[in-house]
Amino acid sequence: MRVDEALIRSLTPQVIGVLVRRGADFAAAEDAVQDALVDAVRGWRDDPPRDPKGWLITVAWNRFLDATRADAARRRREDRAEEEPVAAPGVDDTLQLYFLCAHPSLTPSSAVALTLRAVGGLTTRQIAQAYLVPESTMAQRISRAKRTVSGVRFDQPGDVATVLRVLYLVFNEGYSGDVDLSAEAIRLTRQLAAAIDHPEVAGLLALMLLHHARRATRTAPDGGLVPLAEQDRSRWDTGMIAEGVEILQAALARDRLGEYQAQAAIAALHADAPTAAETDWPQIVEWYDELVRLTGSPVVRLNRAVAVGEADGPRAGLAALAELDASLPRHAAVAAYLHERDGDLATAARLYSEAARKAANVAERDHLVRQAARLNTDR
Template structure:
């Protein structure tokens, strides 16, 4: 059984059912039933048209459920019978838009996207987010109800879809699902459905970040900062692919924030050693990002780049006004250490550790404070 094939077909099949008149929740349930039937039936007799087979079986499941509920009889009369062949229209893109609808919270949009577009089970999503399965089931059910009244032919917002997929990517890995790899798969699928430079920019960004993954932690799970990473472990094939995709996107002269972020990642990937990093050009790209987003987090990251390009004092000057931004203390500690004030840097590292959002980050900051205090 080809699980990747089934997951790749899932959004298109759900989209067909929704376009024919099924509400989102009923369509998703029917498709899940069809997927279970495929697992049982395809091993012995795989169909020549897998998507058509899934559409037919899912549609029949939906009709069975509709007939079982007399309150929905009139709705059944309004829908057309399932055709023999797969329709030419691909509804995958509309399903992306529906799952990332602005009426959903970010966490609900992520969960619904993984369930409906990604084809993951509720248990897999719950394990990935380290929450009870019942909690995730409720979150997904609420999301389904929220979008059940949204017309499927309404225009969607590409930026919202990309932000949801970026949230998925940033969750990384936990449980038995690699969310970073899953996010890359979904963005590849989105890029095949829509020709958009920011979709390409996000795909390039993900590939470039993912290429560095083997070097980001030690075997015991400790964080390794970028400057100390073993660049021999970086995946050069992913880097080459990401750079090629980015160059094609930038050539269209429609710069967006994901393209700018990818350009920064590409400059890091291009340096054979940390000391060869082109920090001046990275600062220029951060200036573009500030212009595009005016994000305090971007300004914080820019301050680090300024500190590398123009010296720690310049980096500290760029931090002014960013005291409330998460990880400000860690950045300030790093720049003060670079500036020679080890005592202040140690204290700031310790304060940053107390506010760290995860265990690995906290342990890293504690070690930095201990290193300076012992020195």
């Protein structure tokens, strides 16, 4: 019999959370659960337990006790565990683990790695491959993160915004190695949405679904980037779009607007347009105005300039762009696009070349180089 990997991954954060609540520090709890998972993989093929979660809790707790037998605090921890039922009603251990892994004392990269390991149930090797770093480097990063959060007590409510930022970072990593981090982020955000009733959690889930629905059309067969306006909309996942819109509408109806809901609203307007020419750009500008009000982000202002250029013409977009710092990432690319729309092909070609030199990745650089070459050829 094959071990159910999905079940194992879903139970991992719950079991770690139980051990932490019983008194184990995070690093020791995570190590004990990993040992129990090894035992599960070896033993469940022939004799799967009737209660997989209970089995994992028992084995992991015993592994923890074995590892701390010489510790003077062992008796206190055992006494506390004996007084507590295995599954305390009303306590969401997975939710507690989300907050622990997104603790403010961690750097964003460490928080992401720890979330994927403890909440996502991924192996260190899988996380390292996804981030294109050596396994030893990722192991050190995760070990430092575990040491940082060990001993953290939850006597204050966790910060939902921090958890959402971590999940958003995971989603934006996309795909590399043998782990689809965008799909993993959606899975974890669904799990969080089931555990906590918060409109911004729903907004982030909607945003992820609406973006992920377009994934198959974002790159050409040769790996080149395909701009939104040129994507084959018949290949977008309409079921995923419908789900994202439904979740978003329910969140917006609660009248507690946040940045992820506003971003999702913009994505929904793009998804709703049958063609690029039919995009409701004036309404998108209005949503960007809300985002600017909520975040004050220069990157949001940059994207707003593009939307203004589509809604009111390229010169209006260039006027909005002129108010921003030219050193912003993608500033030159946006300026190139707007100058091209305005008919100034020489300036656009120069700016596309400049943007290519500043590109954050190879795919983006190659796309911008092609844009510059196209304009230089046309003139």
